[in-house]
Amino acid sequence: QQQVKQSPQSLIVQKGGISIINCAYENTAFDYFPWYQQFPGKGPALLIAIRPDVSEKKEGRFTISFNKSAKQFSLHIMDSQPGDSATYFCAIPEGQNFVFGPGTRLSVLP
Amino acid sequence: DTEVTQTPKHLVMGMTNKKSLKCEQHMGHRAMYWYKQKAKKPPELMFVYSYEKLSINESVPSRFSPECPNSSLLNLHLHALQPEDSALYLCASSRGLVGEKLFFGSGTQLSVL
Numbered sequence: 001q002q003q004v005k006q007s008p009q010s011l012i013v014q015k016g017g018i019s020i021i022n023c024a025y026e027n028t029a030f031d032y033f034p035w036y037q038q039f040p041g042k043g044p045a046l047l048i049a050i051r052p053d054v055s056e057k058k059e060g061r062f063t064i065s066f067n068k069s070a071k072q073f074s075l076h077i078m079d080s081q082p083g084d085s086a087t088y089f090c091a092i093p094e095g096q097n098f099v100f101g102p103g104t105r106l107s108v109l110p
Numbered sequence: 111d112t113e114v115t116q117t118p119k120h121l122v123m124g125m126t127n128k129k130s131l132k133c134e135q136h137m138g139h140r141a142m143y144w145y146k147q148k149a150k151k152p153p154e155l156m157f158v159y160s161y162e163k164l165s166i167n168e169s170v171p172s173r174f175s176p177e178c179p180n181s182s183l184l185n186l187h188l189h190a191l192q193p194e195d196s197a198l199y200l201c202a203s204s205r206g207l208v209g210e211k212l213f214f215g216s217g218t219q220l221s222v223l
Contacts, residue, residue: 032209043114043200043214044153089152093209096141096166100152 002026004092006101013108019077021104023090026071030093033066035075036100038087047088048075080108116201116215124223125191131218133184133201141165142184143212144176145200153200159184191222 005024013019021035034049050057050064050073057064063076077084087105091098114135123129133142141160145153158166159178167176173195175187184201198217204210 030209034211036212041216041219043202043217044212045214046211049211091212096158096160096208097143097155098212103150103152105150 001099002028002092002094004090004099004101006090006104008104009102010105011107013080013106015080015082015108015110017080017108019075019080019084019106019108021075021088021090021106022072023074023101024070024072025092025099028092028094032093033064033073034091034098035062035064036089036091038089038103044089077106080106082108082110084108114201114203114213114215116199116218118218119216120219120221122221122223123188123191125193127191128187128189130188131186131199131201131220133186133215134182135203135213136182137203137205137213138181139203139205139213140181141204141206141210142178143202143204144174144184144186145202145214147198147200147217149198157186188220191220193222196220196222 007022035047036044037047038044048062052066061078066073087103090101117132144156147153156170157176162178173190177185200217201215202212
């Protein structure tokens with residue numbers, strides 16, 4: 001099982017600010033890169049995902065940027081809101097599974 | 111219906127008890143998963159069922175026994191657990207096995223005394 005690295009481990013942002021979380025992987029044979037959002041006491045939920053026929057995908061305030069040569073992708077949250085406070089996991093497809101990054105705990109201050 | 115439903119939401123059991131966790135989805139998904147998640151850690155895969163057949167067993171101790179009675183249901187039978195097995199147990203489903211969106215349930219928070 002490969003190592004998936006995520007940074008930062010935790011992030012504190014003021015309301016209205018930009019949150020940026022990075023993910024780096026070793027290799028994958030599949031072209032699907034998701035970010036999952038998890039609130040306390042809930043299961044993870046897919047937030048946004050990209051297939052790298054494009055380098056960037058935007059859905060509302062959330063954007064994924066993908067750098068295939070560097071084996072990295074990032075999540076940008078624009079105009080961060082207190083309701084975005086959660087743990088964010090990137091995930092890399094591996095065989096019949098996903099390997100999840102260690103997670104980034106985001107706190108957005110009001 | 112895009113939900114994965116897990117019951118119970120909370121479970122406290124002794125080390126000699128037998129209990130079962132249940133998971134249900136009605137999205138027509140053919141892959142179902144059990145994950146274990148410790149506090150402040152990512153989910154870790156335990157089992158994968160594909161078309162109701164066990165596809166992956168990630169070297170999970172035999173005190174955890176999965177069962178897939180039909181394409182909509184997934185059970186996890188628990189017996190003689192240890193306190194270190196206390197965790198959030200997540201069920202997930204997906205349309206297929208490779209590069210498909212995972213739909214997670216809310217999990218069962220298990221405490222083993």
